[in-house]
Amino acid sequence: MVEDRKLAVLRAIVEDYVATEEPVGSRALVERHGLGVSPATVRNDMAALEDEGFIHQPHTSAGRVPTDKGYRLFVDRLSAVKPMSAAEKRAIATLLDSAVDLDDVVQRSVRLLSSLTRQVAIVQYPTLSRSTVRHVELVVITPTRVMLILILSTGRVEQRLVEIPAEMSEAQLADLRVRLNQAAAGERIADACVALNALPDTVPHDDQVLTRTLVDVLTEAMSDHRSDERVAVGGAANLARFGDSFDTAVRPLLEALEEHVVLLKLIGEVTTGDAVTVRIGHEGPYSELASTSVVAAGYGPPDQALATLGVVGPTRMDYPGSMAAVRAVARYVSRILDEGQQ
Amino acid sequence: MVEDRKLAVLRAIVEDYVATEEPVGSRALVERHGLGVSPATVRNDMAALEDEGFIHQPHTSAGRVPTDKGYRLFVDRLSAVKPMSAAEKRAIATLLDSAVDLDDVVQRSVRLLSSLTRQVAIVQYPTLSRSTVRHVELVVITPTRVMLILILSTGRVEQRLVEIPAEMSEAQLADLRVRLNQAAAGERIADACVALNALPDTVPHDDQVLTRTLVDVLTEAMSDHRSDERVAVGGAANLARFGDSFDTAVRPLLEALEEHVVLLKLIGEVTTGDAVTVRIGHEGPYSELASTSVVAAGYGPPDQALATLGVVGPTRMDYPGSMAAVRAVARYVSRILDEGQQ
DNA sequence: CCTTGGCACTCTGCCGTGATGAGTGCCAGA
DNA sequence: TCTGGCACTCATCACGGCAGAGTGCCAAGG
Numbered sequence: 001m002v003e004d005r006k007l008a009v010l011r012a013i014v015e016d017y018v019a020t021e022e023p024v025g026s027r028a029l030v031e032r033h034g035l036g037v038s039p040a041t042v043r044n045d046m047a048a049l050e051d052e053g054f055i056h057q058p059h060t061s062a063g064r065v066p067t068d069k070g071y072r073l074f075v076d077r078l079s080a081v082k083p084m085s086a087a088e089k090r091a092i093a094t095l096l097d098s099a100v101d102l103d104d105v106v107q108r109s110v111r112l113l114s115s116l117t118r119q120v121a122i123v124q125y126p127t128l129s130r131s132t133v134r135h136v137e138l139v140v141i142t143p144t145r146v147m148l149i150l151i152l153s154t155g156r157v158e159q160r161l162v163e164i165p166a167e168m169s170e171a172q173l174a175d176l177r178v179r180l181n182q183a184a185a186g187e188r189i190a191d192a193c194v195a196l197n198a199l200p201d202t203v204p205h206d207d208q209v210l211t212r213t214l215v216d217v218l219t220e221a222m223s224d225h226r227s228d229e230r231v232a233v234g235g236a237a238n239l240a241r242f243g244d245s246f247d248t249a250v251r252p253l254l255e256a257l258e259e260h261v262v263l264l265k266l267i268g269e270v271t272t273g274d275a276v277t278v279r280i281g282h283e284g285p286y287s288e289l290a291s292t293s294v295v296a297a298g299y300g301p302p303d304q305a306l307a308t309l310g311v312v313g314p315t316r317m318d319y320p321g322s323m324a325a326v327r328a329v330a331r332y333v334s335r336i337l338d339e340g341q342q
Numbered sequence: 343m344v345e346d347r348k349l350a351v352l353r354a355i356v357e358d359y360v361a362t363e364e365p366v367g368s369r370a371l372v373e374r375h376g377l378g379v380s381p382a383t384v385r386n387d388m389a390a391l392e393d394e395g396f397i398h399q400p401h402t403s404a405g406r407v408p409t410d411k412g413y414r415l416f417v418d419r420l421s422a423v424k425p426m427s428a429a430e431k432r433a434i435a436t437l438l439d440s441a442v443d444l445d446d447v448v449q450r451s452v453r454l455l456s457s458l459t460r461q462v463a464i465v466q467y468p469t470l471s472r473s474t475v476r477h478v479e480l481v482v483i484t485p486t487r488v489m490l491i492l493i494l495s496t497g498r499v500e501q502r503l504v505e506i507p508a509e510m511s512e513a514q515l516a517d518l519r520v521r522l523n524q525a526a527a528g529e530r531i532a533d534a535c536v537a538l539n540a541l542p543d544t545v546p547h548d549d550q551v552l553t554r555t556l557v558d559v560l561t562e563a564m565s566d567h568r569s570d571e572r573v574a575v576g577g578a579a580n581l582a583r584f585g586d587s588f589d590t591a592v593r594p595l596l597e598a599l600e601e602h603v604v605l606l607k608l609i610g611e612v613t614t615g616d617a618v619t620v621r622i623g624h625e626g627p628y629s630e631l632a633s634t635s636v637v638a639a640g641y642g643p644p645d646q647a648l649a650t651l652g653v654v655g656p657t658r659m660d661y662p663g664s665m666a667a668v669r670a671v672a673r674y675v676s677r678i679l680d681e682g683q684q
Numbered sequence: 685c686c687t688t689g690g691c692a693c694t695c696t697g698c699c700g701t702g703a704t705g706a707g708t709g710c711c712a713g714a
Numbered sequence: 715t716c717t718g719g720c721a722c723t724c725a726t727c728a729c730g731g732c733a734g735a736g737t738g739c740c741a742a743g744g
Contacts, residue, residue: 149499
């Protein structure tokens with residue numbers, strides 16, 4: 001079937017171009033892949049593929065390079081996600097299992113992803129919005145200062161130092177601690193905010209101001225967007241590997257890496273939950289990053305994605321490998337977080 | 343005085359080279375700086391400076407470029423730390439004043455430093471070793487799991503989830519909390535470890551195993567070197583500005599930025615407390631970073647440096663400006679931390 | 685109808701050449 | 715001690731020609 005061979009040619013072009021980083025010609029193609037036809041035949045197919053917009057030649061008498069559309073077809077129909085080797089799986093498992101806390105899990109994931117894919121890795125911290133409040137703790141620092149500690153189901157801890165208007169007795173403190181936890185513990189962030197804000201009206205008049213102060217700080221801490229926006233980045237050194245496309249890929253990416261909001265938007269628009277999302281070149285939201293691709297996946301409990309992780313690299317990247325690594329890491333991280341949960 | 347003019351020539355060469363990034367010749371020198379002598383005279387001085395190893399010419403018939411030794415002389419004797427403008431001072435103050443917690447202070451400092459100097463900024467988190475324990479908190483998560491929270495005087499919070507061998511009553515928990523705090527609160531890390539480790543012997547026999555478990559986790563958390571080694575990095579996008587020296591400067595730096603241990607060693611060997619340290623090119627500990635310089639300063643309470651912050655860039659950098667920015671930020675951060683202390 | 689070998693054509697990349705110009709070192713004179 | 719002059723050295727650039735890779739097209743064969 002002719003159509004089949006054309007797709008085989010496209011696949012071969014993508015694979016060769018990713019491997020060699022150079023435009024690939026018809027001769028090299030038939031030699032390296034056992035296509036069983038002559039270069040001339042391949043040339044005809046290439047001309048057709050070019051007409052359809054899947055490949056493109058930088059100039060007459062150069063080899064062909066896949067277009068974004070070509071990569072898209074490759075990812076959608078021509079590539080199988082290649083399974084991780086047993087050794088890689090073991091490496092992932094042992095590295096992540098020995099993480100001591102949430103921060104550590106995220107840090108290790110970033111390192112893992114970047115070294116597995118030899119690409120820039122991005123891991124979003126679990127978002128607050130979908131997690132629940134596990135505990136609220138009050139600690140007296142000085143007579144007029146209290147440290148407010150908020151522990152969430154994801155393991156994230158937020159602390160705030162609060163100035164209180166007047167001294168407070170141990171009994172008051174204990175009472176308040178109980179009340180705060182009754183209102184918030186076990187609730188989702190949004191629900192906890194509502195419950196907490198109703199709290200001041202239920203306490204003795206003398207405590208109302210104090211309670212209001214604390215509740216305000218708590219709700220601020222919960223809705224603090226900083227926490228939603230936190231990401232970890234790693235593997236920037238891998239950018240050095242494609243020093244050739246410095247201005248089109250390295251520089252814009254370096255700039256983007258500083259802007260965590262940009263990164264979140266890059267890897268963030270993943271709705272499909274478990275599946276791996278691939279955004280190729282111009283498909284992404286930023287025109288400056290038109291020659292980079294993103295491979296990302298959500299992670300978290302099976303039913304709901306807490307956050308996203310992924311890698312960013314040049315459009316000319318090893319998609320099957322990256323997709324496999326991203327999927328594997330996302331799964332393991334989900335499992336780790338799930339275990340830490342109870 | 344001849345010697346004086348030679349130094350003036352060196353200063354002019356450094357300033358011009360930093361500004362233009364190109365080897366500077368005798369003619370350009372007398373034109374741009376009012377040296378009052380002819381190019382020929384300057385050439386003689388240059389020849390002398392070259393003999394003494396302060397400057398160097400890439401090839402015959404090229405202008406001169408300062409050597410590391412030349413930059414060193416410039417930094418030590420020829421440059422005054424240029425004071426920050428009032429606007430800059432205000433910007434630093436307002437940005438840092440609105441930080442909400444330790445993490446935020448560090449993050450903001452990194453951003454500040456990198457945007458002030460247009461260089462890569464590195465800020466070490468305050469080290470544990472010199473800080474004191476402010477409070478230890480126990481929170482029951484499930485009947486056999488306890489969240490242990492350690493709050494330090496620097497504002498740093500460490501949390502650990504601990505499996506306990508048997509269920510524990512509220513009373514036991516409260517008792518233990520008091521005991522732990524009596525032993526550790528207010529003490530330096532090292533002293534707290536000693537006191538805590540003596541604790542299990544003083545409690546009723548039934549509680550000994552439990553206490554031992556918790557104490558072990560606490561001491562582990564305190565001596566956890568991860569925390570000593572934490573650094574924040576920012577401004578990597580500024581690396582894009584010297585894309586010319588990609589292989590000699592950008593690539594090694596990118597690689598170093600991943601290795602936080604390396605970064606700590608880079609900015610870390612500062613003993614002088616308040617003063618700004620400059621390490622130029624080969625003076626540093628890593629031969630791969632021979633064409634980069636580090637400007638760093640310790641910060642923390644007046645008497646003791648808690649940690650270090652600084653910038654890394656090409657040897658061809660604006661030393662007076664960088665030194666001023668580093669010093670200013672170090673001072674403001676010290677003040678902020680000091681205020682947060684009480 | 686598809687495939688194939690052949691052939692002319694079009695580029696890019698590379699190399700050697702020569703001209704240009706910036707910058708130096710040195711020397712003799714003020 | 716400074717200065718102007720002069721010969722000299724290199725890097726850089728533009729130019730032209732050459733080799734090589736790769737294509738498109740065509741006519742012949744399965």
